[in-house]
Each structure stands twice: as structure tokens, then as C-alpha cells.
Amino acid sequence: MTDGMTTPLLRLRNIGKTYGFTTVLTGIDLDLAVGETIALLGENGAGKSTLSKIITGVVQPDHDGEMQIAGVAVAFHAPRDALAKGIALIPQELAYVPAMSVADNIMLNRWQSTAGFLTAGRVKAAALEAAQKVGIDLGDLSRPMTRLRLAERQLVEIVKAITRDARIIVLDEPTAALSQDESRRLFAIVERLNRDGVGIIYVSHRMDEVYDFSHRVVVLRNGRKVADLVTQETTHAQLIVHMLGHDRAPRVGAAPPSTAADAPIAVQVDNWNRSGLPSLAGVSFSLAPDEVLGIYGLRGSGADLVAEGFGGVRPDISGAMTLFGARTDIPRNPIAARRLGIAHVPAERKREGLVLKRSIQENLVMQVMKSLSRFGILYSRRERNLAADLAKRFDVRFSALDQAVGQLSGGNQQKILLASRVATKPRFLVLHEPTRGVDVGARGQIHTFLRGIARGGCPTLVVTSDIEEAVDLCDRLIVVREGRIVGELTGTDKTQQSAATLAAGDKH
Amino acid sequence: MTDTPTSATAPAGKPEIDAAIRRQQLTRILLQVFGIGTFYLVVLVFFAFASPYFFTYSNATNILTNVAVIGIVAMGQSLAVISGGFDLSVAGTLPLGAVVYAVLINAGVPIPVAMLVVVLAGSAVGLINGLIITKIKINPLIVTLGTMSIAGGVAYTVSNGVTLPFANYDAGILAEHFMPGVAWYVLLFVGIAIATAALLRFSIFGRMIYAVGGNAEASRLAGIRVDLVTIGVYLFCGALAAVAGIVVASQLLAGSATVGSDAALSSIAAVVLGGASLSGGVGGIAGTLIGVLILGTVANGMALLQVPAFYQQIATGLILLMGVGFARLREVLGRETT
Numbered sequence: 023m024t025d026g027m028t029t030p031l032l033r034l035r036n037i038g039k040t041y042g043f044t045t046v047l048t049g050i051d052l053d054l055a056v057g058e059t060i061a062l063l064g065e066n067g068a069g070k071s072t073l074s075k076i077i078t079g080v081v082q083p084d085h086d087g088e089m090q091i092a093g094v095a096v097a098f099h100a101p102r103d104a105l106a107k108g109i110a111l112i113p114q115e116l117a118y119v120p121a122m123s124v125a126d127n128i129m130l131n132r133w134q135s136t137a138g139f140l141t142a143g144r145v146k147a148a149a150l151e152a153a154q155k156v157g158i159d160l161g162d163l164s165r166p167m168t169r170l171r172l173a174e175r176q177l178v179e180i181v182k183a184i185t186r187d188a189r190i191i192v193l194d195e196p197t198a199a200l201s202q203d204e205s206r207r208l209f210a211i212v213e214r215l216n217r218d219g220v221g222i223i224y225v226s227h228r229m230d231e232v233y234d235f236s237h238r239v240v241v242l243r244n245g246r247k248v249a250d251l252v253t254q255e256t257t258h259a260q261l262i263v264h265m266l267g268h269d270r271a272p273r274v275g276a277a278p279p280s281t282a283a284d285a286p287i288a289v290q291v292d293n294w295n296r297s298g299l300p301s302l303a304g305v306s307f308s309l310a311p312d313e314v315l316g317i318y319g320l321r322g323s324g325a326d327l328v329a330e331g332f333g334g335v336r337p338d339i340s341g342a343m344t345l346f347g348a349r350t351d352i353p354r355n356p357i358a359a360r361r362l363g364i365a366h367v368p369a370e371r372k373r374e375g376l377v378l379k380r381s382i383q384e385n386l387v388m389q390v391m392k393s394l395s396r397f398g399i400l401y402s403r404r405e406r407n408l409a410a411d412l413a414k415r416f417d418v419r420f421s422a423l424d425q426a427v428g429q430l431s432g433g434n435q436q437k438i439l440l441a442s443r444v445a446t447k448p449r450f451l452v453l454h455e456p457t458r459g460v461d462v463g464a465r466g467q468i469h470t471f472l473r474g475i476a477r478g479g480c481p482t483l484v485v486t487s488d489i490e491e492a493v494d495l496c497d498r499l500i501v502v503r504e505g506r507i508v509g510e511l512t513g514t515d516k517t518q519q520s521a522a523t524l525a526a527g528d529k530h
Numbered sequence: 531m532t533d534t535p536t537s538a539t540a541p542a543g544k545p546e547i548d549a550a551i552r553r554q555q556l557t558r559i560l561l562q563v564f565g566i567g568t569f570y571l572v573v574l575v576f577f578a579f580a581s582p583y584f585f586t587y588s589n590a591t592n593i594l595t596n597v598a599v600i601g602i603v604a605m606g607q608s609l610a611v612i613s614g615g616f617d618l619s620v621a622g623t624l625p626l627g628a629v630v631y632a633v634l635i636n637a638g639v640p641i642p643v644a645m646l647v648v649v650l651a652g653s654a655v656g657l658i659n660g661l662i663i664t665k666i667k668i669n670p671l672i673v674t675l676g677t678m679s680i681a682g683g684v685a686y687t688v689s690n691g692v693t694l695p696f697a698n699y700d701a702g703i704l705a706e707h708f709m710p711g712v713a714w715y716v717l718l719f720v721g722i723a724i725a726t727a728a729l730l731r732f733s734i735f736g737r738m739i740y741a742v743g744g745n746a747e748a749s750r751l752a753g754i755r756v757d758l759v760t761i762g763v764y765l766f767c768g769a770l771a772a773v774a775g776i777v778v779a780s781q782l783l784a785g786s787a788t789v790g791s792d793a794a795l796s797s798i799a800a801v802v803l804g805g806a807s808l809s810g811g812v813g814g815i816a817g818t819l820i821g822v823l824i825l826g827t828v829a830n831g832m833a834l835l836q837v838p839a840f841y842q843q844i845a846t847g848l849i850l851l852m853g854v855g856f857a858r859l860r861e862v863l864g865r866e867t868t
Contacts, residue, residue: 376745382742
């Protein structure tokens with residue numbers, strides 16, 4: 023895209039990064055033009071986040087590379103150096119001061135003051151001006167940050183970057199937790215920033231959204247740049263091959279056929295209700311013994327409650343269920359859920375699922391220690407064998423079983439979490455956002471595992487806010503809106519379009 | 531249950547990945563060698579050159595003798611820190627144990643029974659800690675600060691603020707030597723250390739302590755009884771503090787409420803020196819042992835060099851900061867990234 027006439031906004035030549043003996047990035051060349059958006063694609067571990075950290079001064083590259091901004095060589099020692107040159111990072115995990123107002127956060131540490139005293143009115147006016155400049159409406163700027171939705175908090179970060187005269191903004195997987203509508207709004211803002219000449223580097227591992235807004239796609243694999251393409255001239259399939267490499271590109275072939283309509287019922291949910299927000303109202307459904315059933319809903323729709331109800335973390339839901347012919351209450355705590363033979367994979371693997379500081383092995387066997395022990399003493403060999411088996415079966419990539427889980431990529435972590443639950447040999451598997459923040463390769467694998475588990479006779483319920491996953495993975499899809507089931511989609515009706523329409527409540 | 535097509539994507543077999551794995555393993559080994567053990571070695575070498583008396587059998591037994599009490603407390607403290615909390619109340623339970631032991635002995639209670647009662651009393655303090663922390667959900671710092679004060683106060687009340695000499699010197703059995711220069715309580719300390727290490731390493735309970743300390747919410751969702759594990763940890767910690775109290779009383783042949791006031795901070799210092807993280811989930815007994823030995827060796831070496839006591843206090847603080855700084859350096863160097 024860069025023609026020789028203009029100097030690119032950002033130019034990288036031969037950028038690399040080595041930690042100790044491990045090379046995570048090598049020989050990266052990249053040009054970002056004024057007003058251009060580059061999508062940086064790659065699996066987790068491909069080097070995307072290292073590259074974005076180098077560009078924003080969080081990490082220092084090896085010494086033989088070169089970095090230029092508007093033709094001038096630069097070297098950053100800290101994020102503040104990058105900020106001073108107009109480069110802002112909007113990280114995946116946003117950093118803000120929760121108790122402060124939106125305006126105060128936007129103007130963080132650049133507050134207008136008179137004789138050392140803050141002038142709230144001027145702070146707010148400055149924040150508002152910046153927001154309007156990029157056409158972002160944040161509502162009342164004196165609200166505390168905590169009152170904002172996640173999508174709005176991201177916009178606050180963008181406005182903050184604009185107030186600091188950012189010419190280059192690096193967005194690190196901004197849509198990972200956004201709904202489709204919110205994502206679309208974000209893309210519109212990106213376009214507007216481009217028109218104002220801001221260069222955007224957009225880190226992502228979701229291919230579908232690349233087409234919505236980027237001018238170019240740069241694909242990293244194993245720390246190298248393997249493709250630098252004009253977005254409009256590439257296909258989905260090409261990108262997958264670039265990301266995964268030829269040997270690992272996915273097999274074509276849809277899910278095995280769904281179960282017949284008159285299949286027996288393994289799990290029956292009867293009239294689940296919860297008052298308060300989010301609410302549930304008369305939710306009833308059933309699963310066949312070898313089925314992957316999906317529940318899809320936007321955030322706040324109540325879909326989450328169903329997964330949490332099975333996990334035993336929502337004792338405030340009323341209702342009952344029938345598991346393999348036995349009628350039972352909703353479990354009151356996680357231990358009760360396990361006793362019923364329900365395995366629950368929680369939504370946030372880092373916070374609710376894994377002990378990141380502990381080893382792969384310890385995490386894998388966490389729920390089955392009793393069966394590996396006698397009088398409370400663990401049999402080391404049995405434990406090790408089981409962990410090795412599980413890791414192999416779920417294709418966890420690691421260097422040693424005693425490696426801390428926190429060091430692994432999101433995809434590997436998610437596989438470990440799934441494996442630790444499957445290790446309990448559950449009768450019923452409930453997954454909540456099973457591939458959130460997981461790269462394409464691992465996502466495909468996890469979907470394959472889940473289908474296999476279901477076909478093997480363990481009914482599998484997937485509660486997801488990822489519409490692509492809901493449609494592709496599940497045999498049958500239930501859509502939830504405002505605590506009620508608003509539709510059930512199977513066969514050819516099961517499309518992203520119809521699911522999105524039902525979930526949003528549009529009339530057509 | 532599943533039939534997964536994974537073999538084509540397994541990591542093994544690609545030479546460059548194998549090489550990367552080997553490099554990572556090498557890095558880890560180097561970092562471990564370059565750890566707190568090396569730091570202790572430096573300390574040893576320094577004092578060996580500084581004082582001719584340092585590297586002698588009698589001085590080695592001296593060091594062991596001096597660290598036994600804090601060592602026993604630090605074993606319990608390790609569990610508390612790994613579980614994500616800590617226990618200041620050991621500084622109250624220890625003198626309480628010493629005083630109660632003396633009172634029971636002087637009342638004519640048989641020695642084994644007296645020991646058992648003291649250990650139960652310490653466990654009771656731990657149980658109370660655990661219950662308040664888990665059921666009322668008050669921060670361990672506040673809870674154990676409170677119970678430290680209460681237990682210490684009870685010790686003063688029971689002893690009326692005076693030192694209670696043993697009426698029966700047989701009660702000091704633990705302080706008698708079983709080999710030249712080595713008292714039974716040193717052996718007891720070693721035994722407790724081995725047992726605690728085994729508990730952490732091989733038992734389900736130990737594994738649960740790491741899990742709870744590393745991520746209490748994930749542990750709860752995985753069906754671990756987080757409250758029970760926490761209560762167990764503080765119970766164990768309290769019991770060991772009481773054992774340490776018996777040892778101190780045996781050394782003095784008397785019970786006094788004034789002993790062990792440094793037990794809380796010294797034991798936490800030893801545990802942290804040993805590589806445990808105050809945010810929980812990380813640490814081990816081998817590390818704590820070295821931490822205890824470093825503190826004891828430095829105190830011993832400085833005494834040999836006739837450094838005044840207040841300088842020793844400064845040195846202990848510096849050692850703690852250096853040791854932890856060292857660990858932090860390792861963490862930064864050893865961080866694997868994506």
C-alpha cells in the first residue's frame with residue numbers, strides 16, 4: 023500500500039525480540055501509512071502482542087532493528103516515550119481508575135487546574151471536546167467509570183488517546199468482549215479516526231472482522247511476518263492458511279448430522295425463574311444424550327444464568343431439572359453440581375477456572391485428586407500419567423507438565439480447563455464461553471473435542487455470546503432475550519442472521 | 531469418550547520447537563541454581579572468611595539450635611502464606627503455649643498430657659482464626675493481629691506477668707541433648723519440616739492449599755472446600771506455634787509470657803525469603819528452611835564478629851530486602867512471554 027512518494031507514519035525494519043534463549047519475534051518489517059488501518063492477525067503466541075508492545079514502548083526490541091516515526095528514527099524505553107511521539111496503546115485489559123469520573127479518566131493526570139486546584143468544569147469541557155472531535159458519545163461525563171459498559175470504557179480509552187494527540191493507536195483485541203453492535207460502532211469510529219489521519223494497528227485473531235474495516239492485513243506466525251496483504255484482495259481461506267500454516271489448515275467438513283427429532287431426553291430443564299437483573303422467566307428446554315445444544319444471547323440476556331445455574335453458583339434461581347430420569351433441584355453450590363455429574367466450565371478461565379501460578383499437571387488433576395490418592399496421599403506416577411494423557415488428548419502445547427499455566431497461550435489454557443472438567447467423567451457437560459479469547463486454531467480444535475464428547479454420549483450445553491460459535495458448533499440453538507427463550511433454530515434456519523435477529527428483538 | 535485428530539499437530543517432532551523447549555528448560559534450571567540457595571552460599575562463604583570460628587561443628591549446631599524455634603513456627607507460617615494469608619497470631623500463641631505448659635507441669639499434669647493440651651490450645655487459637663477469616667470474612671491481617679493480642683494477653687494473665695519456673699525439670703526433656711550439641715527439639719524441628727514438606731508435596735490437602743492460595747474463586751468453582759482448607763491451615767499454624775512455645779519453655783525450664791514476640795515477623799520474613807509470594811499460591815518448605823537458615827546464620831555470624839545487636843537488626847532487614855529483590859529479579863528474567 024505504501025507508495026514511495028509519502029513517508030509512512032510508522033516504519034519498522036528488522037524488528038525482533040528475544041527473551042533469554044527464546045526468540046518470540048524476528049525480522050519484522052512493517053509500514054503504516056497516514057490514515058491507514060492494519061489488522062495484525064495471528065494465533066496466540068504468534069508474536070502479535072509482543073509486536074504491539076514494542077511499537078508502544080512497553081517492551082524494548084533487540085538492538086539490530088530500526089523504528090521510524092514520520093521518517094525519524096526513534097527508540098522507546100517506556101510507554102511514556104511512545105506516548106510523547108503520539109503512539110497510544112489500548113490494551114485488552116483496560117487500565118482506568120474506577121472510582122473517578124469519565125471526564126477525570128479521559129484527562130487522567132492532565133487535569134485542568136487553577137493554582138493547583140482542579141477545575142472540574144474545565145476538565146469536563148476538555149473531555150467533552152475531545153469526545154466530540156472523534157464523534158464518540160459517552161453520555162454524562164461526570165458518571166463514575168464503573169457505571170459504564172465495557173464497550174464504553176474502551177471508547178473512553180480511545181478518547182483519552184485522542185486528547186494526547188495520538189497519531190498511531192494500537193488496539194489490542196478490542197472486540198473480544200463486545201457484542202456485534204458494539205463492534206460495529208467501534209469500526210465506525212476507527213474509520214473516522216482514519217479520515218483524520220490517525221494510523222491504526224488492530225490486533226485481532228478473529229478473521230471475520232478484518233474485512234469490516236482494515237486496509238491491510240499483516241499475518242504473523244511463530245514470530246515471523248508471513249503475509250502482508252491488501253484486505254480486499256484476500257479471502258478468508260487464504261488468511262487461515264497464512265495463520266495456521268499449510269500443515270495445520272483446518273479440514274473441510276461440517277459437524278456430523280444432528281440427532282433425530284424423536285431422540286430420547288437426557289437432560290430436561292423445567293421452568294427456571296429468577297427475579298432481579300438479569301432475570302429468567304420460565305426457561306425450559308431439553309437435551310438429547312449425544313447433542314451439542316447452544317444457548318445464545320447478548321450480554322445481560324440471562325443466557326449466562328443458565329450456565330451458572332448448572333455450575334451451582336446461582337442458588338437464587340428457582341426451578342428443577344431431570345437428569346437421566348432423576349428429578350433434582352438446581353445445585354446450590356459447585357460441590358452439589360459435581361455430585362450430580364455436571365461438569366461446569368466457567369466463562370472466565372483466568373479468574374474462575376485456572377490457578378495460573380500452578381502447574382499444568384496440578385490444574386489438570388484438580389478435580390480428580392481423590393481418585394489418584396489413598397488416605398489423602400497422591401500417587402505421583404498415576405497423577406503424572408493422567409495429566410500426560412489429558413494433555414495429549416486435548417493437544418495442549420507445553421514444554422513441561424510442571425510449567426505454570428499462566429505462561430501458556432489462551433488456547434492452551436482453555437484446553438487445560440476443559441480437560442480438567444472432562445477428567446471427572448461427567449454425565450453432563452456445561453460450557454460457558456468455551457472459546458473466548460482463544461485463537462482460531464485452538465478454537466476449531468475445542469469445537470471438535472466438544473462434538474466428540476457429545477457424540478460419545480455426554481450431552482453438552484454451550485452458553486455463548488459468540489454468534490459464530492453458536493451457529494457453527496451447536497446442533498441446535500436456543501436464543502434467549504430478556505430472560506426468556508425467544509426461539510429455537512435448527513438445520514437451515516440456524517444462521518447468524520436469524521440468531522442475531524432473535525437475540526436483538528428486531529421485528530424482522 | 532472422544533476421538534480427537536490431534537496427532538498431526540502435536541508439538542514434538544519439529545526440530546526448532548524441540549530446541550526451543552530445551553532452551554527454556556535450560557533457562558529454568560539456571561534460574562533455579564541462581565536462586566536463594568546461591569544467596570545462602572554467598573552468606574556462608576562470607577562468614578567463613580570473616581570468622582575462624584564460623585565453620586566449626588559446634589557453631590553449626592549453634593545455628594541449628596538458634597533457628598529451631600522460629601523454624602517450627604515458619605513451617606506453619608509457610609502454609610498460611612501459600613494459602614494466600616498469613617498468621618501474625620503465632621507471636622501470641624507461642625508465649626501462650628509456653629505459659630500453659632509451665633502451669634500444667636507445675637499442677638502435676640503428666641508431661642505427655644501437658645504437651646498434648648498445649649498443642650490443642652494452639653490449635654484452638656488457629657481454629658478461631660480460621661473461622662473468623664472464612665465465615666465472617668475478615669482480612670487475615672486484622673484477624674490474626676487481634677488474636678495475637680488476645681493470646682499474648684491471656685499468656686500474661688495466666689502467668690500473672692511473672693516467669694513460672696518448672697517445678698519438675700524433667701519437663702525440659704525436649705531441650706536435652708541426644709548427641710553432642712544437638713537437643714531433641716532440633717530433631718523435632720527437622721521432623722516437622724520433613725512432615726510439612728511431605729504434606730505440601732504429596733497430600734491432597736497440600737495441593738488444595740496451593741490451589742486456594744493461587745486462585746480461591748477457581749478452587750471454589752472446582753469443588754474445593756476453600757473454607758475447610760483455610761481453617762485447616764490456620765489450625766496447623768496455631769498448633770505449631772504452641773509446639774514452639776513448649777520448646778522455648780523447655781530451653782528456659784520456665785514459662786514466660788515475654789518470649790517469642792518476634793515470632794510473627796521473623797517467620798514471615800523466612801517464608802518470603804524462601805520464595806513464597808504474599809499473594810499466595812507459591813512457595814515451599816525447602817525455600818522456607820533456607821530462609822530460616824539465612825536469618826539464623828546472619829545473626830550467628832554477626833554475633834561471632836561481635837557486631838552490636840542493633841546493627842544485626844538492620845542487617846536482617848537488609849537481608850530480607852536483598853533476598854526478595856533477588857527473587858523478583860529471577861521472576862523478571864524468567865518470565866516467558868507470548
